[in-house]
Amino acid sequence: MYQATTRQIVVTVMPVFLDEQSEPSEGRWIWAYRVEIENDGDVAVTLEQRYWHITDANGHVEEVSGPGVVGERPVILPGDSFTYTSGCPLPTPSGIMRGYYSMRSDGGEIFEVEIPAFSLDLPSDDRILN
Incomplete structure (x- = not known):
């Protein structure tokens, strides 16, 4: 697991390799x-x-941005969580992802919340940050 905290917002990420959906012979790892x-704060x-910011094992970077996550713009109340x-498909057998969420507080303030960098490595390989 990978974790980062920004302004009492805790982001935890758990990556899992999807062997059954990957096609290494076609250059696709999922x-x-x-x-x-x-x-953990006191404001929704x-x-x-x-x-x-997604980097594959060859150093190629892809940037992805957009509204919300998985088609939602969740409101997260104090003491609550959203999961x-x-x-992520990659053209290489490993990579790394990092990023941020733009959050709006109940008072209308916009701020960025860090998504921790996390490694995408095959289960058979040692897990390291690239």
């Missing part, structure tokens, strides 16, 4: 990742935007 966003927040699962 990972799922489960994200839990916990609000809304997840407005996401930004991902979702998504996925």
